Amino acid sequence: MNKSRRQFIQRLTFSTAAIPLLSSWVSPAAHNIIAQDTSGSQKVLRVALMGLGGYAERVAEAMQHCKRASIAGLISGTPAKLEKWGEKYKVPESSRHNYENFDAIKDNPNIDAIYVITPNALHHNHVIRAAQAGKHVICEKPLAISAKEGQEMVDACAKAGVKLLVGYRMRFEPNTLEVVKLRQAGAFGRLKFFQGQCGFVAGDPAQWRLNKELAGGGSLMDIGIYAINGARYMLGEDPIWVAAQETKTDPVKFKEGVDETIQFELGFPSGAVASCLSSYNISHLDRFFLSGEKGFAEMWPSTGYGPIKGRTHQGDLGKPHTIHQTTQMDEMAAIIFDNKTPILPIDGLTGVQDLQIIEAIYKSCSSGRRETIKLA
Known part of the structure; x- marks a missing residue:
């Protein structure tokens, strides 16, 4: 270096x-x-x-x-x-x-x-x-x-x-995994819609997160990836297209290549759609909502350090709060030493796929068109 x-x-x-x-x-x-x-x-x-x-x-x-x-x-x-x-x-x-x-x-x-x-x-x-x-x-x-x-x-x-x-600490979080298990069991029926809202107000304009050379982008690379992740594991499938639009109200703080707020819609093979928001200039955004023909799931807060709270049409999820990073590291030890297969993948390929989706979102923001997503 x-x-x-x-x-x-x-x-x-x-x-x-x-x-x-x-x-x-x-x-x-x-x-x-x-x-x-x-x-x-x-x-x-x-x-x-x-x-x-x-x-x-x-x-x-x-x-x-x-x-x-x-x-x-x-x-x-x-x-x-x-x-x-x-x-x-x-x-x-x-x-x-x-x-x-x-x-x-x-x-x-x-x-x-x-x-x-x-x-x-x-x-x-x-x-x-x-x-x-x-x-x-x-x-x-x-x-x-x-x-x-x-x-x-x-x-x-x-x-x-x-x-x-x-x-990806949320992929080990008990309430998150409970929703995934319910989805896998068919509790929500055919899934139709997911909404992911992730954002906060970025503070110091000199921080590395607002430096494109070091961050590689803006809110989407940092906080928006939670909505992308959530859409994938809550719906249980990967998107095939995206339509996105960027909003920038402060071009001084959020310079070229550093996105402030991006709204994006993802389309999935089943016909389900996801409506997501990623922002470095809107507070109190930390909510997931999943809707199916038979029921729904809501998580709010959905990705913060906790406690994560959630409910479905059947009632509160009620899973105990865990220290996310404690659980993550113990589970990763089991993956590395015992070849344990996690309920939700956290391998490098999953990380590459998230980056491919991010690149398609940025491309759609630039082109103004719906863009196809092809994952590795």
Whole structure:
């Protein structure tokens, strides 16, 4: 990584491609949290966290509750963070690295996987290097800033014989999975419609999320991907076309290539449609709604850190709140060590497909036409 990019990362007040804490979200500490147990082998996944920003802090704290995952390494461009985090999480100096020398992890037998939590544009380089070091890789969403880069990352991990997983935490969330199970059981009948609303007001105009070079786009790459994901797993099929329109009210803050608000409609093979909204300038958007011939499901909040709340035509879902990142890391350990098949896929291919949908949405915004979606 060049010096200017490293210096940029060092200036970050928070990092990663995970969405920031919305004002409406409540800290898990304020609720009765039930840790989700896992079955099978109890081999612990030893993880090196790469990118010690805001979301990494949330992941690190959540991992203190894990049964099958632990922090075994740290990677950052800020020496002070490496020292502070190293002392806090008891990571020895030999397992602390910067962005230039972390390839040496290949010689560290005490690290099984690297969790890449850096700005979107850096994922490609970091994931490929992690794979070449012989470590399994967990990468925050979006997987990359283009489907081409994402596929190169998938190929690199396959070549190295390591697993590539994407940090889609909602795909392990109990209320979300309950709706999926009900859908699979036919509780909603033939599905007709899905609505996904995802948005918040982006703050600091100097943050990397509003820098196209580092973010690869705007709200769609960050928060809109939740609506795309939701449409896919709530309806249980993949879209074949999209019609989209961008609205930009602040071209100074949201420069060329950084979308402020995008409305998009997805069409599916069954005839079902999805109406979605992604925004960096509208608050209180965190809602999923699914409608079928026999019933409905509503989740609100639907993708925040919790507690997720949901109901159907049969009543409240009522599933216990879990720390999303705790559950995610324990489940990922089972996927890596036990070859467990998750209810909803979180592999690299799924990440590439989301990027292909994103690219089709951007294309439709530009062309003003309905665009065909072809997934890998």
